[in-house]
Structure formats: structure tokens, C-alpha cells
Amino acid sequence: MAAASPLRNLEDEVLCSICLDYLREPVTIDCGHVFCYHCIIKVCESSRQPLYCSLCKTVFKKENIRHVWQMASLVENIWRMKVEEERQPREERSPEQRAENLCGRHLEKLHYYCKDDQQILCVMCRESREHRHHAAVLLEKAAQSYRGKILNHLKILKGDRDRIQNFQSTGEDEIQALLTKFQNHRQDIVSVFEQGHQFLREREQYLLDLLVGLEQELVDGRNSHITKGSEEVVRLGTLISELEKKVRQPALELLQDPSDIMSRYPRKKFWIEKPISPAVKKRAEEFSDKFLSLEKGLRGFHGKLMRDLEYKTMKIVLNSQTANGYLLVYPNGKSMIFTGLWMNKYQRGQRFDPEPGVLGSKGFTWGKVYWEVKVDRVWWGEEEEEAMKFRGGTRGMFGSSYLGGFLGIADSYASPVYRNESEELEEEWSQENGMWPKFCLVGVARESVVRRGSLSFTPEEGFWTLKLSSAGVFICTSPEPFQILSYCPRQIGVALDYDGGKVTFTNARTQEFIYEFSSSFTGRIFPFLWLNCMRSRLTLRP
Secondary structure, eight states, X not given: OOOOOXXXXXXXXXXXXXXXXXXXXXXXXXXXXEEEHHHXXXXXXXXXXXXXXXXXXXXXXXXXXXXXHHHHHHHHHHHHHHHHHHHSOGGGSOHHHHHSOBOTTTOOBOOEEETTXXXXXXXXXXXXTTTTTSOEEEHHHHHHHHHHHHHHHHHHHHHHHHHHHHHHHHHHHHXXXXXXXXXXXXXXXXXXXXXXXXXXHHHHXXXXXXXXXXXXXXXXXXXXXXXXXXXXXXXXXXXXXXXXXXXXXXHHHHTSSTTXXXXXXXXXXXXXXXXXXXXXXXXHHHHHHHHHHHHHHHHHHHHHHHHHHHOEEOOOOBOGGGSOTTEEEOTXXXXXXXXXXXXXXXXXXXXXXXXXXXXXXXXXXXXXXXXXXXXXXGGGTSSHHHHTOBOOOOBOTTSSBOOOGGGOOOOTTOOOBOHHHHHHHHHHHHHHHSSOOOEEEEEEEETTOOXXXXXXXXXXXXXXXXXXXXXXXXXXXXXXXXXXXXXXXXXXXXEEETTTTEEEEEETTTOOEEEEEEOOOOSOEEEEEEEOOTTOEEEEEO
16 A cells, blocks of 8 residues: 555544545534434444444443534645545556555555446445445456457458458559559550541542542643643644735736645644543542542541530420420430420420420530430421321311321321321411421520521520521521521431530431530530421430
8 A cells, every 4th residue: 555645644533434435414412422313323223222333332322412613624625635635647646556556536556446326436436325326346347348349340350341442442552553554545546546637648648649630631731731832822823824925916926826725725624622631630530529529528537426425315394384285205315306286385484485396305505515315307208198187186276186206196087187288287387387497406595595486496595506407407596597408317416525615516326516606605515406397306315
């Protein structure tokens, strides 16, 4: 046991011999010994008469128990001194106190662990009233269970560490394999492009050699043409000079031998030769065809390569909630037709009205995306058989049943309507609504575009579109659209580069470039279709 300090000596004087703790409400009995009030009362209640002091065994009476208030003040002061001593830094304590881990209250060695309060106790703490009835075990025994818990948790942590290391090792292997694959791809890219460059250089040299040969033939032909022409001009000049001299002769000389004039100066068939031989002209035309084929092929190759390498092909679906009431969007959201019938009883705020337009269901705020639109141009006579397959079932504004054959709607009331009837419907619609514009619009639109009233489909209004009709392809610009193609492709490719501010249109079948808008996009950009002809259909691909 460590040497007792003066404070420890004082502390021993204010301990209750029953609970071995600081005196609480100290009282004295007949023999003069001091105890806690509650401790001595318990002794009185549990013992039979007479009552004996636990220290000196002297008999005392319960009614003679008296409070010692001065002792209570002394106990409080000693307790405060003890607290202040415990607050001192470890370095300020005595060497004996620093030598061992001692109880902060009793300066005794710590031997026990209270399970109830989860505190480490010395012998005196264990016997105190606070912990006397608690479950206390030796420190080593209590530490064994904690060591077991720690070992179990340590095992789990080691397992987690091993799994992480295995995962890390596997990940590194996967990354390294992918890096090796990228290295191979780099070599393949260099090799493929080198082969492509070599192929193009060879084709370039072939065309240049062919062109040099044609040029040489033209130069040789030109030299021959000049030479022959010059010789003929000289011959005719000589003949003209001689005849001019002859005509100036006196009549006597001129008529001496008049019959000899034409024989001496015969009129030969003069030289005329085409500047370019038919063979050279034919080869020149063949060369022009080769060059046009090359140019067309390179444009298609350029478009396909740009689309496959830089753009992500998107599966676009139409948003029927934005479709005009006269448009019917197929259940799969991939196709739409203009029915000429009001298909929606209630007009929602996001629909186009009266313009027959519709937006895609997904908008874009970044990236490069691509999709295609197939145009079924029934009114241009290419799909007349399908156009004649009409089914009834919905009574429209014309007072007769009408739905196009490619509506795909089957019902028990279906009955054939022949083409002459549909043409009559179109004629009736044209008479009631003015000239029927048989065309469609394909492109993109800003989400915030106006959807009410007559619209101008120009970039200034938030539309970037092509106008497709039987007359060709037009650009929608203000004040009037202008034509860029005299024919209309059956399948249009739309490429949106949001960050680059470009919308590019191509012939999806040949990959030929059609037109490109340049703009600065803000907000969400949606695919946009517009259709105003009953016997036509627009289909999104893929």
C-alpha cells in the first residue's frame, strides 16, 4: 500500500465504519462514535434490543442518536480537497502516486470491475455503499470477455482487410488488363488509320495519274489541232494570194486560158477537226463520274464515322402529352400520324394547339446524341397500297368514320374505306381550312417554346428544323424558307451536339450531309416532329 498522505489521514477520520464511505448526515451515539444516519438507522432496524456499537460494542439507545453538523461540514471540506487533488496534473503528483494505477478516491490499487456501472474499483470502492450490491469481478476476469470481443472484432476487421486487399488486387488486375487492351487499341487505331491513309493515298495517286494522262492527251490533241490548222491556213493563204493576182490581170491575159483556172486552183475540202476526240471526251466524263462517286462516298464515310465514333445513338420516344389533338401517337411512342380527327377531348396546357406538333419524351442538356426519322410519304405515290387500307371506328369532324390503315387500331366496327373517299376527305378538309400544306418538319425544339397559336419554326423562336415535302428539303428560316435539296430522303438522321451548339441533318441511308444549324443552346432541347397530312407517317428509329 502506498504511504498515507496527510489528506489520507484526514479522510480516514471522516469515513463511516459501516459503509466505509464518506459520512453522510453524520450522527453520534452514546459512546461518542460517529456514523452515517441511514447506516445506524438500518442497524437499529435490523438488530434486537439492546443495541451495540459496531466499533466498541457499547450499548446505546436509539432515542439518544444526535446529528453532528460540524462533522458534516468537515466531511464536505475534505471531499472538496480530495476533488482538487484529483484534478492536479499527473506530473504534479508524488512519485509513489505515479508509480502505480491507484484509485482516485482511496489511492488504493485497482483490482475489481463493476459490471453494473462499468467502473474500475479498488477494495474500498467495492465495499462502499455505492457498489456493495453490484456485480464486481476481478479485473483480469472482466478483461477476458472484453479481450474475446476485441479478438472477434479483430477477426472481422482482418477479414474485411483481406477482402479489401483481394478486391484491390482484383481491381488492379482488371485495370491493368484494360490498360493493356487500350494499348492494343492504340496500336490498332494507328494501324487501321495508316492502312486507310495508305489506301486513300493510292486512290489519290491513281486519280491524279489518270488526270495527268487525260491532260497529256488534251495537250497533244491541242498541239496537233494547232499544227494542222496552221498548215491549212498557210495553204489557203497561198491559194488566195495566187487567185487575187490572177483576178487583177488584164482581160487579155485572164482569158487566154480560162479553162485552166479551176483545174490549176481546185477547191479542196478544207480541214475541220473536233478539238477534243470522242475517246478523250468519254474518258473525261468517266473521270468526272469517278470523282463524283468518290466525293459522295467520302461524305457518307465522313458522316457515318462521325456518328459512330462521336455520337450516342438514342432511342427516342414521343411524348403523347405534348401531341396536338389531331395527331395520333402509337402506343409504343415510335410513330405518329395526322388523323384529321380530334383525338383528345381535353386539351392540356403542354400540348401544341393548333400546330400539329409533338415533342420527344426525353430532353438533353449536354452531350452528343443521334436519332433517325423515317418518312412514309404516302401522298407522293410511293405507299399507295398502304394508304388505301383504312378502318372506321372513330367519328370525326367530317361526320364519317375514318382512321388510316397504318393506325394499327382494330375494332369490331372496322369497314373498308376506299381511296376515293379519303381523297374526298382531304379535298373537304382543304376547302374548309384553306390550302393543305403537304409537308412535315423534323428537328429539335427548346422546351420553353410557345405552344399556342400560329408558330414560326425558326431558330429565333427555339426551333431548328428541316421542312420535308415532295418538292424537296427546305430550311425553316425567317422570313421565308429556302430550298437546299430538290428531292426528299426517306430517312433523316438528326445529330444534336448540345455543347458544340450544332444540329446536323444527314441522309440516314447514305450518310450524306444535308444541313447544319449553329446556335447557342440554353435549357433543355427536345426532339420535335410536325405533320399535317392525313396519308403520311413519321417513325423514329431506332
